[in-house]
Amino acid sequence: MRFLAGILIAAPLLGQHLKVSEHVLANGMKLLVHEDHDIPNAALYLFFKIGSRNERPGITGLSHFFEHMMFNGARKYGPKQFDIRMEENGGANNAYTSRDITAYTDWFPKSAIDLMFDMESDRIGHLAIDPKMVESERGVVYSERRLRVDNSNEGTLREQLDAAAFTAHPYGIPIIGWPADIETWTLDDLKAHFRMGYAPNNCIAVVSGAVTEAEALKLARKYFEPIPKQQPPPPVRTKEPKQLGERRVIVRKQAQNPLVMVSYHVPESRHADNAALQVFDAIMTAGRSSRLYRALVDQGQVAFEVSAELDDAIDPSQWVCNISVKPGSSTETAEKALYAEVKRISDTGVTPAELSKARNQLLASLYRQFKTIAGKANLLGRAEIYYGDWRMVNQFAASLEKVTAADVQRVANLYFTETNRTVAVLVPEEKGGAK
Amino acid sequence: MRSAALLLSAATLAAQVKLPPYQRKELSNGAVLLTVSKPEVPLATLIAVIRGGTEADPAQHPGLSSITAAMLNRGAGSRSASQFAEDLDQTGASFRAGSDEQSTIVRIEFMSRHADQALDLFASALTAPRFDPAEFKKLVSERLDRATSLKDEAGPANSAYFRTFYFGPNHPYGRVEDELSLKTLRLDDVKGFHTKYYAARNMIFVAAGDVSASLGVAIEKRISAIPAGARHEWIPEPPAPVRKGPRLLLIDKPDATQTYFVIGQPGLHRTHPDRTVMWVVNTLFGGRFTSMLNDELRVNSGLTYGAGSDVQMDRLPGATIIRTFTKTETTVQAIDLALSILKKIRSNGLTAQQLHSAKSYIKGQYPADQLETADQVAAILGDIELHGLNRGEVDDLFSRIDAVTVDQANAAIRKHLREENLQFCLTGAASKIKEQVAKYAPSLRVIPISTPGVRPPEF
Numbered sequence: 001m002r003f004l005a006g007i008l009i010a011a012p013l014l015g016q017h018l019k020v021s022e023h024v025l026a027n028g029m030k031l032l033v034h035e036d037h038d039i040p041n042a043a044l045y046l047f048f049k050i051g052s053r054n055e056r057p058g059i060t061g062l063s064h065f066f067e068h069m070m071f072n073g074a075r076k077y078g079p080k081q082f083d084i085r086m087e088e089n090g091g092a093n094n095a096y097t098s099r100d101i102t103a104y105t106d107w108f109p110k111s112a113i114d115l116m117f118d119m120e121s122d123r124i125g126h127l128a129i130d131p132k133m134v135e136s137e138r139g140v141v142y143s144e145r146r147l148r149v150d151n152s153n154e155g156t157l158r159e160q161l162d163a164a165a166f167t168a169h170p171y172g173i174p175i176i177g178w179p180a181d182i183e184t185w186t187l188d189d190l191k192a193h194f195r196m197g198y199a200p201n202n203c204i205a206v207v208s209g210a211v212t213e214a215e216a217l218k219l220a221r222k223y224f225e226p227i228p229k230q231q232p233p234p235p236v237r238t239k240e241p242k243q244l245g246e247r248r249v250i251v252r253k254q255a256q257n258p259l260v261m262v263s264y265h266v267p268e269s270r271h272a273d274n275a276a277l278q279v280f281d282a283i284m285t286a287g288r289s290s291r292l293y294r295a296l297v298d299q300g301q302v303a304f305e306v307s308a309e310l311d312d313a314i315d316p317s318q319w320v321c322n323i324s325v326k327p328g329s330s331t332e333t334a335e336k337a338l339y340a341e342v343k344r345i346s347d348t349g350v351t352p353a354e355l356s357k358a359r360n361q362l363l364a365s366l367y368r369q370f371k372t373i374a375g376k377a378n379l380l381g382r383a384e385i386y387y388g389d390w391r392m393v394n395q396f397a398a399s400l401e402k403v404t405a406a407d408v409q410r411v412a413n414l415y416f417t418e419t420n421r422t423v424a425v426l427v428p429e430e431k432g433g434a435k
Numbered sequence: 436m437r438s439a440a441l442l443l444s445a446a447t448l449a450a451q452v453k454l455p456p457y458q459r460k461e462l463s464n465g466a467v468l469l470t471v472s473k474p475e476v477p478l479a480t481l482i483a484v485i486r487g488g489t490e491a492d493p494a495q496h497p498g499l500s501s502i503t504a505a506m507l508n509r510g511a512g513s514r515s516a517s518q519f520a521e522d523l524d525q526t527g528a529s530f531r532a533g534s535d536e537q538s539t540i541v542r543i544e545f546m547s548r549h550a551d552q553a554l555d556l557f558a559s560a561l562t563a564p565r566f567d568p569a570e571f572k573k574l575v576s577e578r579l580d581r582a583t584s585l586k587d588e589a590g591p592a593n594s595a596y597f598r599t600f601y602f603g604p605n606h607p608y609g610r611v612e613d614e615l616s617l618k619t620l621r622l623d624d625v626k627g628f629h630t631k632y633y634a635a636r637n638m639i640f641v642a643a644g645d646v647s648a649s650l651g652v653a654i655e656k657r658i659s660a661i662p663a664g665a666r667h668e669w670i671p672e673p674p675a676p677v678r679k680g681p682r683l684l685l686i687d688k689p690d691a692t693q694t695y696f697v698i699g700q701p702g703l704h705r706t707h708p709d710r711t712v713m714w715v716v717n718t719l720f721g722g723r724f725t726s727m728l729n730d731e732l733r734v735n736s737g738l739t740y741g742a743g744s745d746v747q748m749d750r751l752p753g754a755t756i757i758r759t760f761t762k763t764e765t766t767v768q769a770i771d772l773a774l775s776i777l778k779k780i781r782s783n784g785l786t787a788q789q790l791h792s793a794k795s796y797i798k799g800q801y802p803a804d805q806l807e808t809a810d811q812v813a814a815i816l817g818d819i820e821l822h823g824l825n826r827g828e829v830d831d832l833f834s835r836i837d838a839v840t841v842d843q844a845n846a847a848i849r850k851h852l853r854e855e856n857l858q859f860c861l862t863g864a865a866s867k868i869k870e871q872v873a874k875y876a877p878s879l880r881v882i883p884i885s886t887p888g889v890r891p892p893e894f
Contacts, residue, residue: 038475040452080734081726088792090799092723096469109799121489139737146693147740153587247504254690256583288520298517298573349602357525364527370476371808385581424493 016392021213027229028201033216034208042209044106045377048145050101050197053398054233061151061177064097091386100314110210145176161424164249170239196366199230206381209373247422255428258325263318263422269386275399276407281310282358312386342416349409440857454829458890464663465636469816470645479644480810484817485539486667490607498612504532505626509570512559536749547645558657571622571671582614593695593862595889600684601699603676615888634664644809678856682878687865687885692861695764702747702755711835712847716794767871784845
């Protein structure tokens with residue numbers, strides 16, 4: 001998820017401030033409301049601050065599993081009813097789990113808003129964890145793992161990269177969970193995890209669309225406020241120790257082309273260097289004029305695709321560069337080309353044109369998320385979680401303007417060092433080799 | 436209790452949705468320009484829809500329309516490829532060009548304060564691409580790599596094989612670009628395609644979003660300078676491939692732990708009179724989370740992460756498909772279950788309550804899916820113009836959906852969801868499933884995924 005790329009923008013320039021009202025319910029749940037009557041629809045997004053970051057060996061993947069179990073029946077609305085009632089009233093939904101959060105995303109015509117609040121409060125307050133549903137859903141989640149990890153070369157390599165990049169902090173745990181844990185977690189594990197993660201005081205609700213502040217607040221008071229406050233997840237105390245030298249991982253697998261992933265440890269989203277890192281990321285990989293596209297794809301002809309991720313993160317995280325190496329080309333050449341570009345910024349910095357280009361790309365990226373009520377709901381909730389304040393959507397402009405070429409060069413020197421990197425390489429096996 | 440809620444939602448959902456007001460203008464060179472203002476966000480979208488697409492690809496050059504589109508921004512007018520990329524990225528604009536079954540679509544989305552630069556980039560890419568041989572070589576090389584690496588992803592690979600297998604080499608929809616076709620493509624083919632199809636009489640333009648009056652004038656001026664050329668004449672409908680019985684193509688990917696499968700049969704074309712009723716039917720069959728296919732294969736049995744169906748509606752009749760994936764060991768169980776659901780919807784038909792739910796769902800999702808953003812509206816307007824439809828396609832949609840009856844739905848099911856002559860395309864570990872899946876079709880072929888290309892021999 002990269003919405004943050006969009007957040008750093010010169011809003012004053014265009015007067016694109018999002019207007020939001022903010023309330024905290026008696027049980028600690030925070031409610032954000034953004035009115036937009038362009039279409040007769042609304043979006044309700046619920047963000048729970050629980051993810052694979054809150055897991056440990058034995059229960060890896062449980063947060064993601066819960067994302068699935070939340071659709072399998074509660075007290076008032078039994079198994080399947082959440083989806084059946086929602087769809088017959090014109091709504092649709094999805095959900096996603098990350099390292100830090102589990103988010104539930106509902107999109108519906110405004111006529112269904114009362115039902116949506118009722119059903120959400122029912123499952124947050126009174127989820128029924130039916131053992132039969134647990135077994136069936138275990139199969140679904142394992143199928144999702146086969147889809148995203150086991151039968152995907154990128155997925156397989158990324159899992160190994162993260163496990164090597166983090167030796168202590170739970171960001172090394174795969175969000176989908178290790179296979180043995182998916183197969184064996186118990187009903188008691190589930191119950192404990194639910195109690196901890198789904199406390200109302202651990203949740204931010206965002207309503208965006210054809211609804212007034214008064215309507216949304218009334219519904220939140222009626223349906224969400226009665227859910228009792230609970231103990232939220234305990235703080236994650238573990239800090240990743242400083243890396244003392246490059247780490248390397250090799251994966252051998254049937255493949256048409258090699259893959260290289262390089263991870264550098266970088267600070268959390270709230271860190272003062274975040275804006276400079278966003279600019280660094282854009283200059284390296286945004287568009288065909290970016291440094292890495294030019295060096296590896298266009299001129300270098302060593303890769304056919306290059307991209308990078310700077311995820312939103314509560315704790316210190318990573319910048320990960322993904323390189324699809326041309327079949328038959330050398331992964332060493334691809335790696336060297338990446339390191340040469342990193343060194344070029346470390347040694348000689350970036351140009352004023354690159355700086356203004358990055359700002360425009362990030363601004364346009366923010367506006368693309370303003371196009372929909374769903375995009376805005378997602379943006380506001382994530383800003384609240386990762387920056388501690390939804391206003392960052394409107395304010396970060398100034399901090400982007402403050403980023404100088406010297407800042408970009410400084411963060412390149414500080415974080416993008418050999419000692420601080422982990423490299424994972426997927427080496428294609430001959431047919432009939434690894435399974 | 437549940438039916439009371441249903442009645443309530445029917446009353447509140449009755450409002451019709453309408454396309455926003457827009458202007459349509461035929462320019463003196465034959466191009467059509469549609470303009471719609473939607474200034475909520477300071478972004479604008481400009482698209483060109485060029486008649487042709489896959490239909491216009493010669494049999495020996497699948498992907499020609501798509502590669503021509505991909506060459507547009509690799510150097511145009513006064514700009515080299517790298518200068519084009521630099522100027523585009525400086526404004527933060529996004530440029531995309533590609534082709535579908537019946538058209539090439541070129542699209543730029545930009546911040547309205549950079550409108551002049553964006554229009555210049557867009558117009559020069561469309562009308563004055565340089566077709567530099569060195570850039571062509573790089574593009575073909577990149578696409579060769581992508582075509583090869585597609586074989587690493589069983590799901591997308593299976594979709595490509597299904598197209599060539601189902602439609603066959605004599606149907607334009609059966610022509611899929613692969614590493615073999617790319618090797619025979621010449622730059623002159625691309626130049627010829629551009630000259631013939633990128634002509635004003637063959638193009639539809641849509642400007643949508645934060646479009647000022649002066650930008651509208653500037654767009655019209657640039658478009659008016661395009662040579663008129665000739666309008667592409669649609670090809671006559673090719674004969675449907677003759678299938679004397681079910682066939683099964685099994686793509687062998689020995690390291691797969693999951694089997695991906697598509698079961699196909701004849702679909703509808705874009706303006707077919709049954710298009711609305713089949714939209715409603717497919718919503719219930721495999722078009723949403725609570726659909727019959729997903730409910731059985733995912734929710735009740737845990738066999739898969741997702742199962743569904745699609746009714747392809749392009750200018751020519753496409754395919755109607757059931758698609759899902761499951762672990763190797765449950766391949767037969769999953770296919771059997773999918774076929775039993777097909778049998779069930781045919782024998783039991785649909786109820787009034789099911790129909791009501793599907794109608795509410797389509798109407799509830801439509802505004803956000805189709806009419807919320809400027810680029811969505813631009814796409815709809817381009818589609819309406821391309822297919823010779825009118826704004827009633829949107830403005831009367833809810834009435835047409837409301838008018839669908841149980842009898843109509845069940846008649847459409849009997850006509851369009853058949854159980855005979857099904858065409859199965861599977862990608863998985865053949866040594867583990869070949870014998871078991873042979874029961875679905877006496878006519879069966881196994882092709883190793885390592886075989887170059889995605890075109891199985893006809894059988």
